[in-house]
Amino acid sequence: MTQNGNALRFLAYAFAAADCGSLRQAATALRVCESSVSRNVVKLEQLLEMQLFERDVRGVRLTEAGRAWTDLVRIYYEGLQEAFRDAARDNRDAKTLRIGLCAVGGGEFLKRLIDRFRKSYPDVSLAIEDVRHEQCLEAVRRRRFDIIFAPELGKVTSCRAEMFWQERIFVLIPAGHSLAEKRVVTWADLAGMQLLVPDGTSGPLLDFPALEGIVTDGCRPTVNMCQGGQASVIFNVQLGQGIALAGESFARNVAIDATAWKPLDGHHNLFSIKAFWLETNPKRAVFRLIGLARKMANTIPSPAHSQGASFR
Incomplete structure:
Protein backbone atom coordinates (compact mmCIF):
# COMPACT_ATOMS: atom_id res chain seq x y z
CA MET A 1 0.00 0.00 0.00
CA THR A 2 2.84 2.38 0.86
CA GLN A 3 4.58 1.68 -2.43
CA ASN A 4 1.37 2.26 -4.36
CA GLY A 5 0.92 5.50 -2.48
CA ASN A 6 4.38 6.59 -3.65
CA ALA A 7 3.74 5.59 -7.26
CA LEU A 8 3.56 9.15 -8.57
CA ARG A 9 6.96 9.94 -7.09
CA PHE A 10 8.40 6.72 -8.57
CA LEU A 11 7.03 7.75 -11.96
CA ALA A 12 8.55 11.22 -11.74
CA TYR A 13 12.01 9.71 -11.17
CA ALA A 14 11.56 7.08 -13.90
CA PHE A 15 10.40 9.60 -16.52
CA ALA A 16 13.25 11.94 -15.65
CA ALA A 17 15.76 9.10 -16.04
CA ALA A 18 14.23 8.04 -19.35
CA ASP A 19 14.23 11.62 -20.70
CA CYS A 20 17.78 12.41 -19.53
CA GLY A 21 19.35 9.00 -20.24
CA SER A 22 21.37 9.44 -17.06
CA LEU A 23 20.61 9.08 -13.37
CA ARG A 24 22.98 11.95 -12.61
CA GLN A 25 21.31 14.31 -15.07
CA ALA A 26 17.88 13.23 -13.83
CA ALA A 27 18.98 14.02 -10.27
CA THR A 28 20.14 17.47 -11.38
CA ALA A 29 16.82 18.13 -13.13
CA LEU A 30 14.85 17.03 -10.08
CA ARG A 31 17.22 18.75 -7.63
CA VAL A 32 17.80 15.57 -5.62
CA CYS A 33 20.80 13.30 -5.11
CA GLU A 34 21.63 10.61 -7.66
CA SER A 35 21.14 7.81 -5.15
CA SER A 36 17.56 8.96 -4.57
CA VAL A 37 16.78 8.65 -8.28
CA SER A 38 18.39 5.21 -8.45
CA ARG A 39 16.60 3.98 -5.34
CA ASN A 40 13.14 5.12 -6.50
CA VAL A 41 13.57 3.70 -9.99
CA VAL A 42 14.48 0.34 -8.46
CA LYS A 43 11.43 0.48 -6.20
CA LEU A 44 9.22 1.09 -9.22
CA GLU A 45 10.75 -1.88 -11.04
CA GLN A 46 10.16 -4.04 -7.97
CA LEU A 47 6.58 -2.83 -7.69
CA LEU A 48 5.94 -3.72 -11.33
CA GLU A 49 8.12 -6.82 -11.29
CA MET A 50 9.55 -5.54 -14.57
CA GLN A 51 12.96 -4.27 -15.65
CA LEU A 52 12.42 -0.79 -17.04
CA PHE A 53 16.03 0.25 -17.65
CA GLU A 54 19.27 -1.20 -18.92
CA ARG A 55 22.23 0.29 -17.05
CA ASP A 56 25.86 0.68 -18.12
CA VAL A 57 28.72 3.15 -17.69
CA ARG A 58 27.21 5.48 -20.29
CA GLY A 59 23.95 5.85 -18.43
CA VAL A 60 20.50 4.27 -18.58
CA ARG A 61 18.11 3.46 -21.40
CA LEU A 62 14.66 1.94 -21.44
CA THR A 63 14.25 -1.73 -22.22
CA GLU A 64 11.76 -2.61 -24.96
CA ALA A 65 9.17 -3.55 -22.34
CA GLY A 66 10.04 -0.45 -20.32
CA ARG A 67 9.53 1.85 -23.32
CA ALA A 68 6.15 0.31 -24.15
CA TRP A 69 5.01 0.66 -20.54
CA THR A 70 6.24 4.24 -20.03
CA ASP A 71 4.72 5.38 -23.36
CA LEU A 72 1.35 4.10 -22.19
CA VAL A 73 1.56 5.37 -18.63
CA ARG A 74 2.97 8.82 -19.45
CA ILE A 75 -0.36 9.90 -20.93
CA TYR A 76 -2.17 9.18 -17.66
CA TYR A 77 0.65 10.64 -15.60
CA GLU A 78 0.59 13.93 -17.49
CA GLY A 79 -3.21 14.00 -17.15
CA LEU A 80 -2.91 13.60 -13.39
CA GLN A 81 -0.25 16.31 -13.23
CA GLU A 82 -2.53 18.68 -15.14
CA ALA A 83 -5.45 17.80 -12.85
CA PHE A 84 -3.34 18.59 -9.77
CA ARG A 85 -2.19 21.87 -11.32
CA ASP A 86 -5.78 22.78 -12.19
CA ALA A 87 -6.89 21.98 -8.63
CA ALA A 88 -4.14 24.15 -7.19
CA ARG A 89 -5.01 26.96 -9.60
CA ASP A 90 -8.70 26.69 -8.78
CA ASN A 91 -7.91 26.91 -5.09
CA ARG A 92 -5.89 30.08 -5.65
CA ASP A 93 -8.55 31.33 -8.05
CA ALA A 94 -11.53 30.66 -5.78
CA LYS A 95 -11.98 34.35 -5.00
CA TRP A 165 -32.58 40.37 -20.73
CA GLN A 166 -33.83 41.50 -24.10
CA GLU A 167 -32.71 44.64 -25.83
CA ARG A 168 -33.75 46.51 -28.92
CA ILE A 169 -31.40 46.46 -31.92
CA PHE A 170 -30.09 49.81 -33.22
CA VAL A 171 -28.53 50.44 -36.62
CA LEU A 172 -25.50 52.67 -37.17
CA ILE A 173 -25.95 54.54 -40.47
CA PRO A 174 -23.66 57.03 -42.27
CA ALA A 175 -24.88 60.58 -41.69
CA GLY A 176 -25.30 61.28 -45.41
CA HIS A 177 -27.41 58.20 -46.14
CA SER A 178 -31.11 58.61 -47.01
CA LEU A 179 -32.10 56.41 -44.05
CA ALA A 180 -30.47 58.91 -41.69
CA GLU A 181 -33.57 61.09 -42.07
CA LYS A 182 -35.96 58.36 -40.92
CA ARG A 183 -37.08 58.12 -37.29
CA VAL A 184 -36.90 54.31 -37.30
CA VAL A 185 -35.78 51.70 -39.83
CA THR A 186 -36.93 48.18 -40.66
CA TRP A 187 -35.17 45.10 -41.99
CA ALA A 188 -36.79 45.83 -45.36
CA ASP A 189 -35.03 49.24 -45.40
CA LEU A 190 -31.69 47.45 -44.93
CA ALA A 191 -32.16 44.86 -47.70
CA GLY A 192 -29.10 44.74 -49.94
CA MET A 193 -27.05 47.12 -47.78
CA GLN A 194 -23.57 46.18 -46.60
CA LEU A 195 -23.79 44.99 -42.99
CA LEU A 196 -20.27 45.36 -41.57
CA VAL A 197 -19.44 42.72 -38.97
CA PRO A 198 -16.24 42.74 -36.85
CA ASP A 199 -14.20 39.60 -37.43
CA GLY A 200 -11.31 40.19 -35.04
CA THR A 201 -13.12 40.81 -31.76
CA SER A 202 -16.43 40.39 -30.01
CA GLY A 203 -17.28 43.82 -28.71
CA PRO A 204 -20.61 45.63 -28.29
CA LEU A 205 -21.26 45.60 -32.05
CA LEU A 206 -23.39 42.58 -32.89
CA ASP A 207 -21.63 39.84 -34.84
CA PHE A 208 -23.09 37.70 -37.60
CA PRO A 209 -23.92 34.56 -35.53
CA ALA A 210 -26.14 36.74 -33.35
CA LEU A 211 -28.21 37.61 -36.44
CA GLU A 212 -28.75 34.09 -37.76
CA GLY A 213 -32.39 33.13 -37.71
CA ILE A 214 -33.77 36.61 -37.06
CA VAL A 215 -33.54 38.12 -40.55
CA THR A 216 -35.77 36.76 -43.27
CA ASP A 217 -34.15 36.00 -46.62
CA GLY A 218 -36.11 38.67 -48.45
CA CYS A 219 -34.99 41.42 -46.09
CA ARG A 220 -31.43 40.38 -45.38
CA PRO A 221 -28.60 42.89 -45.70
CA THR A 222 -25.41 41.62 -47.32
CA VAL A 223 -22.96 40.57 -44.61
CA ASN A 224 -19.41 41.85 -45.02
CA MET A 225 -16.93 40.40 -42.53
CA CYS A 226 -14.37 43.10 -41.71
CA GLN A 227 -10.83 42.18 -40.77
CA GLY A 228 -10.09 43.79 -37.44
CA GLY A 229 -12.39 44.83 -34.62
CA GLN A 230 -15.25 47.18 -33.91
CA ALA A 231 -13.09 50.29 -34.40
CA SER A 232 -12.54 49.28 -38.04
CA VAL A 233 -16.27 48.67 -38.50
CA ILE A 234 -17.19 52.08 -37.07
CA PHE A 235 -14.60 53.82 -39.25
CA ASN A 236 -15.97 52.14 -42.38
CA VAL A 237 -19.51 53.20 -41.46
CA GLN A 238 -18.25 56.78 -41.10
CA LEU A 239 -16.77 56.47 -44.60
CA GLY A 240 -20.15 55.39 -45.96
CA GLN A 241 -19.08 51.82 -46.68
CA GLY A 242 -22.00 50.15 -44.87
CA ILE A 243 -23.97 49.87 -41.65
CA ALA A 244 -23.48 48.16 -38.28
CA LEU A 245 -25.72 46.88 -35.49
CA ALA A 246 -25.58 47.26 -31.72
CA GLY A 247 -27.80 47.03 -28.69
CA GLU A 248 -29.80 50.02 -27.48
CA SER A 249 -27.79 50.63 -24.31
CA PHE A 250 -24.57 50.85 -26.34
CA ALA A 251 -26.13 53.05 -29.01
CA ARG A 252 -27.63 55.48 -26.50
CA ASN A 253 -24.34 55.92 -24.68
CA VAL A 254 -21.88 56.11 -27.59
CA ALA A 255 -22.17 59.04 -29.99
CA ILE A 256 -20.11 58.60 -33.18
CA ASP A 257 -19.24 61.47 -35.52
CA ALA A 258 -20.65 61.40 -39.07
CA THR A 259 -23.18 58.69 -38.21
CA ALA A 260 -26.70 58.32 -36.84
CA TRP A 261 -28.14 55.58 -34.63
CA LYS A 262 -31.61 54.39 -35.70
CA PRO A 263 -33.84 52.02 -33.72
CA LEU A 264 -34.94 48.93 -35.61
CA ASP A 265 -38.71 48.58 -35.85
CA GLY A 266 -41.02 45.68 -36.67
CA HIS A 267 -40.46 41.95 -36.28
CA HIS A 268 -37.16 40.57 -34.97
CA ASN A 269 -36.04 43.92 -33.59
CA LEU A 270 -34.87 42.45 -30.26
Whole structure:
Protein backbone atom coordinates (compact mmCIF):
# COMPACT_ATOMS: atom_id res chain seq x y z
CA MET A 1 0.00 0.00 0.00
CA THR A 2 2.84 2.38 0.86
CA GLN A 3 4.58 1.68 -2.43
CA ASN A 4 1.37 2.26 -4.36
CA GLY A 5 0.92 5.50 -2.48
CA ASN A 6 4.38 6.59 -3.65
CA ALA A 7 3.74 5.59 -7.26
CA LEU A 8 3.56 9.15 -8.57
CA ARG A 9 6.96 9.94 -7.09
CA PHE A 10 8.40 6.72 -8.57
CA LEU A 11 7.03 7.75 -11.96
CA ALA A 12 8.55 11.22 -11.74
CA TYR A 13 12.01 9.71 -11.17
CA ALA A 14 11.56 7.08 -13.90
CA PHE A 15 10.40 9.60 -16.52
CA ALA A 16 13.25 11.94 -15.65
CA ALA A 17 15.76 9.10 -16.04
CA ALA A 18 14.23 8.04 -19.35
CA ASP A 19 14.23 11.62 -20.70
CA CYS A 20 17.78 12.41 -19.53
CA GLY A 21 19.35 9.00 -20.24
CA SER A 22 21.37 9.44 -17.06
CA LEU A 23 20.61 9.08 -13.37
CA ARG A 24 22.98 11.95 -12.61
CA GLN A 25 21.31 14.31 -15.07
CA ALA A 26 17.88 13.23 -13.83
CA ALA A 27 18.98 14.02 -10.27
CA THR A 28 20.14 17.47 -11.38
CA ALA A 29 16.82 18.13 -13.13
CA LEU A 30 14.85 17.03 -10.08
CA ARG A 31 17.22 18.75 -7.63
CA VAL A 32 17.80 15.57 -5.62
CA CYS A 33 20.80 13.30 -5.11
CA GLU A 34 21.63 10.61 -7.66
CA SER A 35 21.14 7.81 -5.15
CA SER A 36 17.56 8.96 -4.57
CA VAL A 37 16.78 8.65 -8.28
CA SER A 38 18.39 5.21 -8.45
CA ARG A 39 16.60 3.98 -5.34
CA ASN A 40 13.14 5.12 -6.50
CA VAL A 41 13.57 3.70 -9.99
CA VAL A 42 14.48 0.34 -8.46
CA LYS A 43 11.43 0.48 -6.20
CA LEU A 44 9.22 1.09 -9.22
CA GLU A 45 10.75 -1.88 -11.04
CA GLN A 46 10.16 -4.04 -7.97
CA LEU A 47 6.58 -2.83 -7.69
CA LEU A 48 5.94 -3.72 -11.33
CA GLU A 49 8.12 -6.82 -11.29
CA MET A 50 9.55 -5.54 -14.57
CA GLN A 51 12.96 -4.27 -15.65
CA LEU A 52 12.42 -0.79 -17.04
CA PHE A 53 16.03 0.25 -17.65
CA GLU A 54 19.27 -1.20 -18.92
CA ARG A 55 22.23 0.29 -17.05
CA ASP A 56 25.86 0.68 -18.12
CA VAL A 57 28.72 3.15 -17.69
CA ARG A 58 27.21 5.48 -20.29
CA GLY A 59 23.95 5.85 -18.43
CA VAL A 60 20.50 4.27 -18.58
CA ARG A 61 18.11 3.46 -21.40
CA LEU A 62 14.66 1.94 -21.44
CA THR A 63 14.25 -1.73 -22.22
CA GLU A 64 11.76 -2.61 -24.96
CA ALA A 65 9.17 -3.55 -22.34
CA GLY A 66 10.04 -0.45 -20.32
CA ARG A 67 9.53 1.85 -23.32
CA ALA A 68 6.15 0.31 -24.15
CA TRP A 69 5.01 0.66 -20.54
CA THR A 70 6.24 4.24 -20.03
CA ASP A 71 4.72 5.38 -23.36
CA LEU A 72 1.35 4.10 -22.19
CA VAL A 73 1.56 5.37 -18.63
CA ARG A 74 2.97 8.82 -19.45
CA ILE A 75 -0.36 9.90 -20.93
CA TYR A 76 -2.17 9.18 -17.66
CA TYR A 77 0.65 10.64 -15.60
CA GLU A 78 0.59 13.93 -17.49
CA GLY A 79 -3.21 14.00 -17.15
CA LEU A 80 -2.91 13.60 -13.39
CA GLN A 81 -0.25 16.31 -13.23
CA GLU A 82 -2.53 18.68 -15.14
CA ALA A 83 -5.45 17.80 -12.85
CA PHE A 84 -3.34 18.59 -9.77
CA ARG A 85 -2.19 21.87 -11.32
CA ASP A 86 -5.78 22.78 -12.19
CA ALA A 87 -6.89 21.98 -8.63
CA ALA A 88 -4.14 24.15 -7.19
CA ARG A 89 -5.01 26.96 -9.60
CA ASP A 90 -8.70 26.69 -8.78
CA ASN A 91 -7.91 26.91 -5.09
CA ARG A 92 -5.89 30.08 -5.65
CA ASP A 93 -8.55 31.33 -8.05
CA ALA A 94 -11.53 30.66 -5.78
CA LYS A 95 -11.98 34.35 -5.00
CA THR A 96 -11.88 35.40 -8.67
CA LEU A 97 -14.96 35.24 -10.89
CA ARG A 98 -14.04 35.07 -14.58
CA ILE A 99 -16.71 36.61 -16.79
CA GLY A 100 -16.71 36.39 -20.59
CA LEU A 101 -18.56 38.85 -22.83
CA CYS A 102 -19.47 37.84 -26.37
CA ALA A 103 -20.99 40.59 -28.52
CA VAL A 104 -23.29 41.57 -25.67
CA GLY A 105 -25.47 44.59 -26.13
CA GLY A 106 -27.17 44.78 -22.75
CA GLY A 107 -24.59 47.12 -21.36
CA GLU A 108 -26.92 48.88 -18.93
CA PHE A 109 -28.24 45.63 -17.45
CA LEU A 110 -24.77 44.12 -17.13
CA LYS A 111 -23.34 47.33 -15.66
CA ARG A 112 -26.02 47.37 -12.95
CA LEU A 113 -25.52 43.66 -12.33
CA ILE A 114 -21.76 44.00 -11.92
CA ASP A 115 -22.10 47.11 -9.75
CA ARG A 116 -24.57 45.39 -7.42
CA PHE A 117 -22.48 42.23 -7.25
CA ARG A 118 -19.35 44.17 -6.31
CA LYS A 119 -21.20 46.01 -3.56
CA SER A 120 -22.74 42.79 -2.24
CA TYR A 121 -19.57 40.67 -2.44
CA PRO A 122 -16.55 42.99 -2.19
CA ASP A 123 -14.22 40.08 -1.38
CA VAL A 124 -14.70 38.55 -4.86
CA SER A 125 -12.44 39.82 -7.65
CA LEU A 126 -13.90 40.07 -11.15
CA ALA A 127 -11.90 39.34 -14.31
CA ILE A 128 -13.90 40.43 -17.37
CA GLU A 129 -12.74 39.68 -20.94
CA ASP A 130 -14.13 39.44 -24.47
CA VAL A 131 -14.54 35.97 -25.95
CA ARG A 132 -15.21 35.04 -29.57
CA HIS A 133 -18.58 33.50 -30.46
CA GLU A 134 -17.15 30.19 -31.67
CA GLN A 135 -15.05 29.77 -28.53
CA CYS A 136 -17.77 30.42 -25.92
CA LEU A 137 -19.03 26.94 -25.12
CA GLU A 138 -15.57 25.38 -25.11
CA ALA A 139 -14.34 28.17 -22.83
CA VAL A 140 -17.14 27.41 -20.35
CA ARG A 141 -16.58 23.64 -20.51
CA ARG A 142 -12.86 24.06 -19.87
CA ARG A 143 -13.55 26.56 -17.06
CA ARG A 144 -11.53 29.29 -18.74
CA PHE A 145 -14.55 31.42 -17.86
CA ASP A 146 -16.92 30.80 -14.97
CA ILE A 147 -19.81 32.43 -16.81
CA ILE A 148 -20.30 33.95 -20.26
CA PHE A 149 -22.89 36.49 -21.36
CA ALA A 150 -23.82 36.25 -25.05
CA PRO A 151 -26.86 36.95 -27.27
CA GLU A 152 -27.25 33.38 -28.57
CA LEU A 153 -25.08 30.27 -28.94
CA GLY A 154 -27.52 27.93 -30.66
CA LYS A 155 -28.45 24.59 -29.14
CA VAL A 156 -26.63 24.12 -25.84
CA THR A 157 -26.41 20.75 -24.08
CA SER A 158 -23.09 20.90 -22.24
CA CYS A 159 -23.92 23.70 -19.81
CA ARG A 160 -26.78 25.73 -18.36
CA ALA A 161 -28.22 28.61 -20.36
CA GLU A 162 -30.72 31.18 -19.15
CA MET A 163 -32.06 34.37 -20.70
CA PHE A 164 -32.03 37.43 -18.44
CA TRP A 165 -32.58 40.37 -20.73
CA GLN A 166 -33.83 41.50 -24.10
CA GLU A 167 -32.71 44.64 -25.83
CA ARG A 168 -33.75 46.51 -28.92
CA ILE A 169 -31.40 46.46 -31.92
CA PHE A 170 -30.09 49.81 -33.22
CA VAL A 171 -28.53 50.44 -36.62
CA LEU A 172 -25.50 52.67 -37.17
CA ILE A 173 -25.95 54.54 -40.47
CA PRO A 174 -23.66 57.03 -42.27
CA ALA A 175 -24.88 60.58 -41.69
CA GLY A 176 -25.30 61.28 -45.41
CA HIS A 177 -27.41 58.20 -46.14
CA SER A 178 -31.11 58.61 -47.01
CA LEU A 179 -32.10 56.41 -44.05
CA ALA A 180 -30.47 58.91 -41.69
CA GLU A 181 -33.57 61.09 -42.07
CA LYS A 182 -35.96 58.36 -40.92
CA ARG A 183 -37.08 58.12 -37.29
CA VAL A 184 -36.90 54.31 -37.30
CA VAL A 185 -35.78 51.70 -39.83
CA THR A 186 -36.93 48.18 -40.66
CA TRP A 187 -35.17 45.10 -41.99
CA ALA A 188 -36.79 45.83 -45.36
CA ASP A 189 -35.03 49.24 -45.40
CA LEU A 190 -31.69 47.45 -44.93
CA ALA A 191 -32.16 44.86 -47.70
CA GLY A 192 -29.10 44.74 -49.94
CA MET A 193 -27.05 47.12 -47.78
CA GLN A 194 -23.57 46.18 -46.60
CA LEU A 195 -23.79 44.99 -42.99
CA LEU A 196 -20.27 45.36 -41.57
CA VAL A 197 -19.44 42.72 -38.97
CA PRO A 198 -16.24 42.74 -36.85
CA ASP A 199 -14.20 39.60 -37.43
CA GLY A 200 -11.31 40.19 -35.04
CA THR A 201 -13.12 40.81 -31.76
CA SER A 202 -16.43 40.39 -30.01
CA GLY A 203 -17.28 43.82 -28.71
CA PRO A 204 -20.61 45.63 -28.29
CA LEU A 205 -21.26 45.60 -32.05
CA LEU A 206 -23.39 42.58 -32.89
CA ASP A 207 -21.63 39.84 -34.84
CA PHE A 208 -23.09 37.70 -37.60
CA PRO A 209 -23.92 34.56 -35.53
CA ALA A 210 -26.14 36.74 -33.35
CA LEU A 211 -28.21 37.61 -36.44
CA GLU A 212 -28.75 34.09 -37.76
CA GLY A 213 -32.39 33.13 -37.71
CA ILE A 214 -33.77 36.61 -37.06
CA VAL A 215 -33.54 38.12 -40.55
CA THR A 216 -35.77 36.76 -43.27
CA ASP A 217 -34.15 36.00 -46.62
CA GLY A 218 -36.11 38.67 -48.45
CA CYS A 219 -34.99 41.42 -46.09
CA ARG A 220 -31.43 40.38 -45.38
CA PRO A 221 -28.60 42.89 -45.70
CA THR A 222 -25.41 41.62 -47.32
CA VAL A 223 -22.96 40.57 -44.61
CA ASN A 224 -19.41 41.85 -45.02
CA MET A 225 -16.93 40.40 -42.53
CA CYS A 226 -14.37 43.10 -41.71
CA GLN A 227 -10.83 42.18 -40.77
CA GLY A 228 -10.09 43.79 -37.44
CA GLY A 229 -12.39 44.83 -34.62
CA GLN A 230 -15.25 47.18 -33.91
CA ALA A 231 -13.09 50.29 -34.40
CA SER A 232 -12.54 49.28 -38.04
CA VAL A 233 -16.27 48.67 -38.50
CA ILE A 234 -17.19 52.08 -37.07
CA PHE A 235 -14.60 53.82 -39.25
CA ASN A 236 -15.97 52.14 -42.38
CA VAL A 237 -19.51 53.20 -41.46
CA GLN A 238 -18.25 56.78 -41.10
CA LEU A 239 -16.77 56.47 -44.60
CA GLY A 240 -20.15 55.39 -45.96
CA GLN A 241 -19.08 51.82 -46.68
CA GLY A 242 -22.00 50.15 -44.87
CA ILE A 243 -23.97 49.87 -41.65
CA ALA A 244 -23.48 48.16 -38.28
CA LEU A 245 -25.72 46.88 -35.49
CA ALA A 246 -25.58 47.26 -31.72
CA GLY A 247 -27.80 47.03 -28.69
CA GLU A 248 -29.80 50.02 -27.48
CA SER A 249 -27.79 50.63 -24.31
CA PHE A 250 -24.57 50.85 -26.34
CA ALA A 251 -26.13 53.05 -29.01
CA ARG A 252 -27.63 55.48 -26.50
CA ASN A 253 -24.34 55.92 -24.68
CA VAL A 254 -21.88 56.11 -27.59
CA ALA A 255 -22.17 59.04 -29.99
CA ILE A 256 -20.11 58.60 -33.18
CA ASP A 257 -19.24 61.47 -35.52
CA ALA A 258 -20.65 61.40 -39.07
CA THR A 259 -23.18 58.69 -38.21
CA ALA A 260 -26.70 58.32 -36.84
CA TRP A 261 -28.14 55.58 -34.63
CA LYS A 262 -31.61 54.39 -35.70
CA PRO A 263 -33.84 52.02 -33.72
CA LEU A 264 -34.94 48.93 -35.61
CA ASP A 265 -38.71 48.58 -35.85
CA GLY A 266 -41.02 45.68 -36.67
CA HIS A 267 -40.46 41.95 -36.28
CA HIS A 268 -37.16 40.57 -34.97
CA ASN A 269 -36.04 43.92 -33.59
CA LEU A 270 -34.87 42.45 -30.26
CA PHE A 271 -32.02 40.20 -29.28
CA SER A 272 -31.63 38.20 -26.12
CA ILE A 273 -28.84 38.31 -23.58
CA LYS A 274 -28.18 34.93 -22.03
CA ALA A 275 -25.82 33.57 -19.42
CA PHE A 276 -23.96 30.27 -19.90
CA TRP A 277 -22.31 28.40 -17.02
CA LEU A 278 -21.56 24.94 -15.62
CA GLU A 279 -23.79 23.58 -12.87
CA THR A 280 -20.73 21.73 -11.56
CA ASN A 281 -18.71 24.91 -11.07
CA PRO A 282 -17.70 24.84 -7.38
CA LYS A 283 -17.51 28.62 -7.00
CA ARG A 284 -20.35 30.05 -4.93
CA ALA A 285 -19.77 33.40 -6.59
CA VAL A 286 -21.15 32.05 -9.88
CA PHE A 287 -24.51 31.17 -8.36
CA ARG A 288 -24.61 34.37 -6.35
CA LEU A 289 -24.22 36.30 -9.61
CA ILE A 290 -26.93 34.17 -11.26
CA GLY A 291 -29.28 34.74 -8.33
CA LEU A 292 -28.71 38.48 -8.47
CA ALA A 293 -29.30 38.50 -12.24
CA ARG A 294 -32.59 36.64 -11.81
CA LYS A 295 -33.74 39.10 -9.19
CA MET A 296 -32.82 42.07 -11.37
CA ALA A 297 -34.53 40.56 -14.42
CA ASN A 298 -37.76 40.37 -12.43
CA THR A 299 -37.61 43.89 -11.00
CA ILE A 300 -35.97 46.16 -13.58
CA PRO A 301 -38.11 47.19 -16.59
CA SER A 302 -36.59 45.94 -19.82
CA PRO A 303 -35.51 48.59 -22.34
CA ALA A 304 -36.77 46.26 -25.04
CA HIS A 305 -40.16 47.96 -24.91
CA SER A 306 -38.86 51.51 -25.11
CA GLN A 307 -39.91 53.38 -28.21
CA GLY A 308 -37.37 56.18 -28.15
CA ALA A 309 -36.80 58.16 -31.31
CA SER A 310 -33.60 58.01 -33.29
CA PHE A 311 -30.71 60.19 -32.35
CA ARG A 312 -27.42 61.30 -33.82
